[in-house]
Amino acid sequence: MNKNAFSSRRGAFPAGLRVLVVDDDLTWLRILEMMLKKCSYEVTTCCLAREALNLLRERKDGYDIVISDVNMPDMDGFKLLEHVGLEMDLPVIMMSVDGETGRVMKGVQHGACDYLLKPIRMKELRNIWQHVIRKRMREAREFGSLKGFEGFQLMRNGEDQYDEGNLFAIEDMTSTKKRKNPDSKRDNKEFGDQSSTKKSRVVWSVDLHQNFVKAVNELGFDKVGPKKILDLMNVPWLTRDNVASHLQKYRLYLSRLQKAGDQDSSSSGIQQSDLVSEDPAASFSFQNPINRQQQNDVSIDSHKYSSDGTLQLQNVDAEISHEGNNLKAIISEATIDKRTELPASIQDTKTRESAQKINDQSFATPDSEASHAAVFKCTNPWRDFPEMQLKKHQPYLSMKDRFSHLPLPGTEHLIQVGDQSQADASIRSDPSVMERETASCIETKPLYAADHTSDYASSVTSIGSAGGFSMQSYAADYTSDYASSVTSIGSARGFSMQSKSFMGNDESLEPVSTSNFGRKTEGLNLNSVSDLESHQRDLLLGGEFPSSAAPLEEDLKSFWLQGERCMNSGLQNIEMPEYYYDPGLAGEVPIHLFDTAENSAVDQGLFIAYDL
Amino acid sequence: MKKAELQQEAASIRRSLFDQGYLDEQFEELEGLRDDSNPNFEEEIVNLFYNDSARMINNLERALTRSPMQFDKLDDYMHQFKGSCSGIGAKRVKLECSRFHECCAARDAEGCIRTFQQVKHEYTTLKRQLQTYFQVAKQADA
Numbered sequence: 001m002n003k004n005a006f007s008s009r010r011g012a013f014p015a016g017l018r019v020l021v022v023d024d025d026l027t028w029l030r031i032l033e034m035m036l037k038k039c040s041y042e043v044t045t046c047c048l049a050r051e052a053l054n055l056l057r058e059r060k061d062g063y064d065i066v067i068s069d070v071n072m073p074d075m076d077g078f079k080l081l082e083h084v085g086l087e088m089d090l091p092v093i094m095m096s097v098d099g100e101t102g103r104v105m106k107g108v109q110h111g112a113c114d115y116l117l118k119p120i121r122m123k124e125l126r127n128i129w130q131h132v133i134r135k136r137m138r139e140a141r142e143f144g145s146l147k148g149f150e151g152f153q154l155m156r157n158g159e160d161q162y163d164e165g166n167l168f169a170i171e172d173m174t175s176t177k178k179r180k181n182p183d184s185k186r187d188n189k190e191f192g193d194q195s196s197t198k199k200s201r202v203v204w205s206v207d208l209h210q211n212f213v214k215a216v217n218e219l220g221f222d223k224v225g226p227k228k229i230l231d232l233m234n235v236p237w238l239t240r241d242n243v244a245s246h247l248q249k250y251r252l253y254l255s256r257l258q259k260a261g262d263q264d265s266s267s268s269g270i271q272q273s274d275l276v277s278e279d280p281a282a283s284f285s286f287q288n289p290i291n292r293q294q295q296n297d298v299s300i301d302s303h304k305y306s307s308d309g310t311l312q313l314q315n316v317d318a319e320i321s322h323e324g325n326n327l328k329a330i331i332s333e334a335t336i337d338k339r340t341e342l343p344a345s346i347q348d349t350k351t352r353e354s355a356q357k358i359n360d361q362s363f364a365t366p367d368s369e370a371s372h373a374a375v376f377k378c379t380n381p382w383r384d385f386p387e388m389q390l391k392k393h394q395p396y397l398s399m400k401d402r403f404s405h406l407p408l409p410g411t412e413h414l415i416q417v418g419d420q421s422q423a424d425a426s427i428r429s430d431p432s433v434m435e436r437e438t439a440s441c442i443e444t445k446p447l448y449a450a451d452h453t454s455d456y457a458s459s460v461t462s463i464g465s466a467g468g469f470s471m472q473s474y475a476a477d478y479t480s481d482y483a484s485s486v487t488s489i490g491s492a493r494g495f496s497m498q499s500k501s502f503m504g505n506d507e508s509l510e511p512v513s514t515s516n517f518g519r520k521t522e523g524l525n526l527n528s529v530s531d532l533e534s535h536q537r538d539l540l541l542g543g544e545f546p547s548s549a550a551p552l553e554e555d556l557k558s559f560w561l562q563g564e565r566c567m568n569s570g571l572q573n574i575e576m577p578e579y580y581y582d583p584g585l586a587g588e589v590p591i592h593l594f595d596t597a598e599n600s601a602v603d604q605g606l607f608i609a610y611d612l
Numbered sequence: 613m614k615k616a617e618l619q620q621e622a623a624s625i626r627r628s629l630f631d632q633g634y635l636d637e638q639f640e641e642l643e644g645l646r647d648d649s650n651p652n653f654e655e656e657i658v659n660l661f662y663n664d665s666a667r668m669i670n671n672l673e674r675a676l677t678r679s680p681m682q683f684d685k686l687d688d689y690m691h692q693f694k695g696s697c698s699g700i701g702a703k704r705v706k707l708e709c710s711r712f713h714e715c716c717a718a719r720d721a722e723g724c725i726r727t728f729q730q731v732k733h734e735y736t737t738l739k740r741q742l743q744t745y746f747q748v749a750k751q752a753d754a
Contacts, residue, residue: 024692025664025695026664027657027664027696027699027700028696030656030660031642034645035645038645038647069695071692096695097695097698098691118695118698119638119698119701121641122644
């Protein structure tokens with residue numbers, strides 16, 4: 001395994017954490033650089049937001065976390081935050097000398113995983129690694145839940161390969177978790193203990209989710225509201241809040257899919273940025289515009305995808321969209337709109353992206369409903385990764401629809417996934433993921449989430465990066481405190497394991513859909529931090545997983561390790577694939593595949609609705 | 613002067629900078645970041661600060677001559693400057709920056725001009741004092 005990779009890191013985790021600092025204030029840039037170096041982190045500084053985005057795009061998996069000032073001359077810090085969240089799905093910490101609640105709120109809403117006030121003390125920086133872990137864990141959870149038991153198996157198997165040193169990370173994380181979460185519910189030991197949760201969780205089963213999607217489609221995506229959906233669904237025990245949070249995730253998921261679609265370019269295994277730039281018309285423009293056209297223009301409103309299968313983004317007043325975060329809404333809409341087109345293109349590798357988009361769409365749309373049924377045919381990206389890249393990209397969405405259209409180049413695996421079938425498919429068959437793997441040595445390394453996802457995403461995108469499943473991004477929401485602040489955003493993040501990568505920014509487009517990994521993990525409760533934790537727990541353990549703290553930890557470890565490995569070297573994760581998915585898949589979908597945006601494909605397929 | 617005396621003097625200047633509120637604990641943080649390759653880290657940062665802030669002060673001065681006064685822009689500039697000040701722990705300067713901010717918020721043009729002068733005054737005073745301090749400290753270490 002990547003012992004080498006791991007050992008190449010200085011010291012034990014979190015040493016070597018790769019931080020990108022963006023601040024136009026040279027004084028602070030230097031101060032932060034010094035402080036971070038003292039924490040044994042690997043620091044890259046940048047005084048321009050655009051430059052930062054370029055750096056991030058060039059090296060998708062090159063960073064684990066981004067710290068950015070809010071006020072910058074060339075680009076608003078919040079915009080940067082959104083971009084990063086969307087494209088790279090890295091945790092982003094905002095900083096400012098202004099601690100005004102409104103601004104902090106804005107940061108949180110835009111997806112910041114933390115908001116620091118200047119003057120910043122070194123001790124505040126010492127702990128930033130927790131955001132990375134949290135994100136990863138969340139992703140891992142999503143991943144795990146999606147895949148259910150297999151995912152965990154994967155993780156567990158992967159563990160063996162990890163250096164002992166890597167275990168440190170997980171343990172550290174868990175111990176931190178304990179420390180930070182007095183709530184016993186969150187305690188690692190309680191991972192498997194559902195009963196400890198205060199709220200009863202809603203497990204969004206395939207049926208339930210289909211019911212939900214049906215209701216959404218009946219209402220018209222742009223007219224949906226939790227109450228209306230709830231009424232239509234006619235599920236007595238379901239609450240409005242359950243639906244609201246599920247809707248949010250769904251939207252994120254859709255937008256993630258869309259993003260993924262955009263990102264996917266015919267090129268294989270290309271870095272996200274590459275993909276974006278090379279993306280032909282067909283690609284979803286969602287990504288493109290952001291990446292290429294106007295960095296500042298996060299709003300997708302005006303964005304319309306042109307080529308076949310492109311989605312028309314409409315401004316959706318999504319519930320989940322927080323200020324400035326129209327992407328989500330838009331994406332959701334877009335995805336929904338276009339679902340149907342693209343049948344033919346799906347087969348076309350070139351239009352993978354579009355397919356992806358479509359997938360997304362289908363996912364969102366009724367098709368997806370049908371497809372939610374969890375069977376996706378997807379080629380096992382991991383297995384055939386090298387060849388699959390690009391070609392295999394199978395749109396995961398609307399399993400049913402998709403399958404008919406999609407040529408499954410590689411082995412096809414039927415994956416049962418709750419609603420997510422698509423997502424799963426994407427994840428699994430996500431050639432992009434495969435690409436990613438090869439391309440980026442799995443950097444995604446789910447554990448380390450964030451950063452990796454971005455790299456990952458890029459490579460995956462073309463393929464339909466379902467792979468991005470972003471186990472990586474998982475980590476983020478682990479801590480409750482954090483989760484609470486992020487709430488929907490955060491949770492979306494967590495859920496969007498896959499989408500994380502797409503979304504780039506954790507916050508921004510949290511993949512709404514969290515794939516309902518067949519396992520029906522005990523719904524993740526996006527709404528509350530604690531829920532989040534439990535979600536994570538649930539995710540990780542999955543309903544089907546043998547729940548016990550141990551496996552979880554092991555899984556976490558494996559996640560971590562993976563992440564680590566990913567970080568260090570590209571090929572390290574190759575090993576991971578084996579574990580990943582369900583044996584039927586024959587693929588070993590590396591976990592890391594999930595986390596990056598690349599996994600958008602996966603994202604598409606996956607929509608996990610965990611709702612507490 | 614003997615080394616010991618110089619050291620004492622440096623320490624005394626430093627102490628008074630804190631006592632009189634010119635500097636806050638951020639400056640100590642900077643000192644704490646010293647290492648072998650950066651033995652005078654705080655000084656390095658202070659110099660960076662001077663460079664950065666000179667530009668910001670110019671921006672402010674220019675903007676203050678505009679008519680009508682663009683308060684939001686002024687506020688932005690000052691916000692930037694304040695952020696920089698927070699980096700070295702320039703406590704008094706920061707305080708004046710806040711006063712300036714209040715005038716911007718109140719759309720008080722005269723107040724802005726007045727408080728800006730105070731900002732500049734504190735800034736130059738601090739600069740002078742730090743220069744003395746660093747000089748003595750350097751001599752003490754020599």
